[in-house]
Amino acid sequence: MFGAQGPRLINKTNRTERRLQSSPTNLISLMASLVLTLACSPSEPPVMPPLEIDVVDVVQRDQPIVMDMVGQTRGSSDIPIRARVEGVVIGMHFIEGRSVEEGDLLYTIDPEPFNQEVVEADGGLAEARTMLAKAKSDLDRIKPLAEMNAVSQADLDGAVAQYEAALGSLQSAQARVRQAKIRLGYTRIHAPISGRIGISEAVVGEFVGISPNPVVLNFVSQTDPIRVRFSIDERTYLTLARRLSAIRGNPTETDVSKGLKLTLADGTEHPFPGHIVGTDAAVNPKTGTFTFEADFKNPEGFVVAGQFARVQAVAEVRKNALLIPSRSTSELQGHFRVFVVKADNTVEVRPVELGETVDSFRIVKSGLKPGERVAVEIIKLQPGMTIRPNLVSLTEKGVIIKTIDAPQSTPKSAQSADAKKGS
Numbered sequence: 001m002f003g004a005q006g007p008r009l010i011n012k013t014n015r016t017e018r019r020l021q022s023s024p025t026n027l028i029s030l031m032a033s034l035v036l037t038l039a040c041s042p043s044e045p046p047v048m049p050p051l052e053i054d055v056v057d058v059v060q061r062d063q064p065i066v067m068d069m070v071g072q073t074r075g076s077s078d079i080p081i082r083a084r085v086e087g088v089v090i091g092m093h094f095i096e097g098r099s100v101e102e103g104d105l106l107y108t109i110d111p112e113p114f115n116q117e118v119v120e121a122d123g124g125l126a127e128a129r130t131m132l133a134k135a136k137s138d139l140d141r142i143k144p145l146a147e148m149n150a151v152s153q154a155d156l157d158g159a160v161a162q163y164e165a166a167l168g169s170l171q172s173a174q175a176r177v178r179q180a181k182i183r184l185g186y187t188r189i190h191a192p193i194s195g196r197i198g199i200s201e202a203v204v205g206e207f208v209g210i211s212p213n214p215v216v217l218n219f220v221s222q223t224d225p226i227r228v229r230f231s232i233d234e235r236t237y238l239t240l241a242r243r244l245s246a247i248r249g250n251p252t253e254t255d256v257s258k259g260l261k262l263t264l265a266d267g268t269e270h271p272f273p274g275h276i277v278g279t280d281a282a283v284n285p286k287t288g289t290f291t292f293e294a295d296f297k298n299p300e301g302f303v304v305a306g307q308f309a310r311v312q313a314v315a316e317v318r319k320n321a322l323l324i325p326s327r328s329t330s331e332l333q334g335h336f337r338v339f340v341v342k343a344d345n346t347v348e349v350r351p352v353e354l355g356e357t358v359d360s361f362r363i364v365k366s367g368l369k370p371g372e373r374v375a376v377e378i379i380k381l382q383p384g385m386t387i388r389p390n391l392v393s394l395t396e397k398g399v400i401i402k403t404i405d406a407p408q409s410t411p412k413s414a415q416s417a418d419a420k421k422g423s
Contacts, residue, residue: 054376054400055341055389056325058368063321064314065356067240069292071230073307075221076295077193081106082216084186086209087113089202089217096199099301100191100220107189107217109208114184121173121180128166128173135159135166195222196301221305226298228262228274230311231289243315261312262296264303272297274311323361325398328374329354338368339375341389347375349383360398376400 091108094100139159146156191197198221202214209215232240262270274296283290294311296303303309329336329352340348352367368374375381376392392400 050345050386050388051380052390053341053381053387054392055373056328056376056392056394056400058364058370058372058374059323059361059394060320060370061323063318063323063358063363065316065318066358067232067236067313067315069230069232069311069313071228071309071311073303073305073309074227074229075195075223075305076225076227077195077222078305079192079195079220079222080216081189081192081197081218081220083107083109083189083202083209083214085109085114085183086207087111087187088207089204092200092204094197096197098197100194100197102191102194104191105188106191106197107202109187109189111184111187114180114187117180118177118184121177125170125173125177128170132163132166132170135163139163189217191220193220193222195220196304197221223301223304224298225274225295226303226305227277227293227295228309228311229291229293231284231287231291234283234288234290237283237290239315259314260294260296262303263310263312265308270296270298270303270309318355318363321355322364322368322370323358323398324364324368324374325376325394325400326357326360326362328376328378329362330378339378339381340368341373341375341387345386345389347381347383347385347387358398359396 087109089107090110093105093108100106139162142151142156142159145151146153198219200218202208202217207213208217258273258275260274260276262272262274264270274294276292276294278293280291324338329338331337335351336354337349337351340350342348350367353365355363355365357363373389373391375387375389381387395401
């Protein structure tokens, strides 16, 4: 049943049992070895070293509160160039996209039809003058006769009426001449202001001045100063309005309407500060926004109309504000908290009230004190746990830049564990 090896294994087992029964000393030695082994084993599991966690000091400084608004650039004056008479464009006297000076000739429209209008008006004026001269002669002849009662009063009244009608016809003819000359002048279109002219909507040989043909031929934009139009929501408007009201009552306060900064689409900052030059009369009920306009010097003309840009304004300066990195905060059901590292390197969870975001910082309104430290890596932390803090420094914008070699204290729990191991 067991094969060839079966009898051998049974015999070997029987011999071992007989040896143990006949040798009680061997059994006692085995049990003593087992007890000694159990006695020498450690009574506590090994203590894990504390986690190394980056911590930062709470920053205290006077912090400007900056409002960041999105706007679009436009010329401080954007004047459309319109064809005020109908006709064929026979001349363009500018280079598109270049600067023009006020009074420069831009377009010429065929003047021949309007020259004919002037000639016709001059003819009417000459006729009116002739009629006035005849009426005056008749009046001068009848007036002495009327004084002698040689003619009736009706004849005198008719002569006076004829003279006054001729005088009115003369004034009307003169007005038609002036109107014809004005229309003739409209065939030469000049720059209304100095600025940069755009791409023409009409070319030489095209009929303009009446729809569907072009009426607005071009526009001239005055880009120095450049104007930026931006809007803010109702809540921000109320904050800003209260701030402006406080400034009027306290001249030492920073004027929000001045010292504006302009950041262009590529992230560069415009070198010249700006100031608010105009506001809307009311909040737009469709968008819920309030519109401002600000001017910035632009002597080199780099900024042109139509660009998107950001406008920054210092709403206020918060004195002795406390700041911590945004990444050191956590939110739970609408409440914010931080992990404060105490002097014994234990972690305390502290509820805080946060304010505005400044770059990578958050302003702390309440819950922290100057000189305290908070943990930056908060995912692994639990209340009451002991850590090995690694103090790091921050840039002005709240970004970690390097590690500071700060002395690290050994937690008491680790010290007691080491003492037990040594004993």
